[in-house]
Amino acid sequence: MIDLSRRRMFKLAGTLAVSALAGARAQAPAPSSRMRLILLGTGGGPTPKKLRSAPAQAIVIGDATYIVDCGNGVARQMAMAGLPFKSIQDIFITHQHSDHNADYGNLLLLAWATDLAHPVNTYGPPPLVNMTRLFLELNDYDIQTRIVDEGRVPLAPLIMAHEFTTPGLVMQDERVKVSSALVNHPPVVPAFAYRFDSADRSIVISGDTTPSDNLIRLASGADVLVHEVMHLPSIDKLIAAEPNAVRLHEHLLAAHTTCEQLGVVAQKAGVKTLVLSHFVPGGIVLDDATWTDPVRANFTGQIIVGRDLLEI
Ligand SMILES: [Zn+2]
Ligand SMILES: [Zn+2]
Numbered sequence: 001m002i003d004l005s006r007r008r009m010f011k012l013a014g015t016l017a018v019s020a021l022a023g024a025r026a027q028a029p030a031p032s033s034r035m036r037l038i039l040l041g042t043g044g045g046p047t048p049k050k051l052r053s054a055p056a057q058a059i060v061i062g063d064a065t066y067i068v069d070c071g072n073g074v075a076r077q078m079a080m081a082g083l084p085f086k087s088i089q090d091i092f093i094t095h096q097h098s099d100h101n102a103d104y105g106n107l108l109l110l111a112w113a114t115d116l117a118h119p120v121n122t123y124g125p126p127p128l129v130n131m132t133r134l135f136l137e138l139n140d141y142d143i144q145t146r147i148v149d150e151g152r153v154p155l156a157p158l159i160m161a162h163e164f165t166t167p168g169l170v171m172q173d174e175r176v177k178v179s180s181a182l183v184n185h186p187p188v189v190p191a192f193a194y195r196f197d198s199a200d201r202s203i204v205i206s207g208d209t210t211p212s213d214n215l216i217r218l219a220s221g222a223d224v225l226v227h228e229v230m231h232l233p234s235i236d237k238l239i240a241a242e243p244n245a246v247r248l249h250e251h252l253l254a255a256h257t258t259c260e261q262l263g264v265v266a267q268k269a270g271v272k273t274l275v276l277s278h279f280v281p282g283g284i285v286l287d288d289a290t291w292t293d294p295v296r297a298n299f300t301g302q303i304i305v306g307r308d309l310l311e312i
Pocket of ligand 1: 044097100278
């Protein structure tokens with residue numbers, strides 16, 4: 001066309017500029033669309049701790065936040081990380097132990113009481129649907145009061161809980177694909193690990209597990225693996241005086257992963273970066289080398305000792 005108005009030419013130029021930008025993004029995601037990982041809580045077990053908050057991770061892509069596990073304090077940790085509650089897109093629970101789900105409902109309730117007013121999908125093993133229903137019932141007085149008093153939209157229709165018991169694709173949207181693997185964490189069945197694949201990288205969250213071939217397959221070639229870890233010699237020292245010390249030791253070995261075992265898992269999976277988290281013991285100070293040396297014996301990639309609010 002030869003008679004394009006000045007205004008239309010500007011518009012066309014603008015469209016081309018946007019297309020060029022979109023092309024550039026496809027090759028190398030702009031910082032705003034990069035998949036960020038923020039460790040919200042890194043202490044394993046249900047006991048509240050001075051040093052570490054309970055297990056929770058935020059995976060942030062642009063203005064969307066995906067939460068994996070909702071240990072006690074997850075909402076406060078989001079605030080500490082500067083993540084807006086209205087950015088919550090989906091919530092994933094690895095397994096139904098209280099260090100991973102204690103604040104599942106509270107995160108939704110407190111986010112809604114702040115600024116969350118859009119639908120949120122939640123995913124996890126049973127009884128996630130019943131937990132969601134009962135939580136809404138438990139807090140009905142506060143919810144109804146705020147609807148009337150503050151003009152908030154009803155909370156229940158915003159929460160869509162999805163239970164699943166078999167591994168595979170969990171969800172996919174325009175930003176990310178999330179898949180799961182069954183891990184081994186007796187007596188809790190099922191327990192899942194999650195893998196997030198976006199345009200720029202892949203992140204795997206182990207949940208709680210013994211060394212797991214399913215997890216190794218899920219994490220194969222991943223950029224980042226966040227894996228639970230326990231330091232057995234330190235645990236044995238802490239529980240030595242307990243009458244059930246032997247049983248506790250056996251339980252931990254039957255359900256969790258030692259530093260040495262973790263190095264083997266990460267090496268077999270071939271991950272680039274291994275992030276230690278869900279520390280047991282998580283309530284005492286141990287220097288980084290105590291955690292990394294036994295892992296390093298079996299793993300040649302990068303090792304990061306997780307801490308609350310660390311961004312990776
Ligand atoms: Zn745990
Ligand atoms: Zn657990």
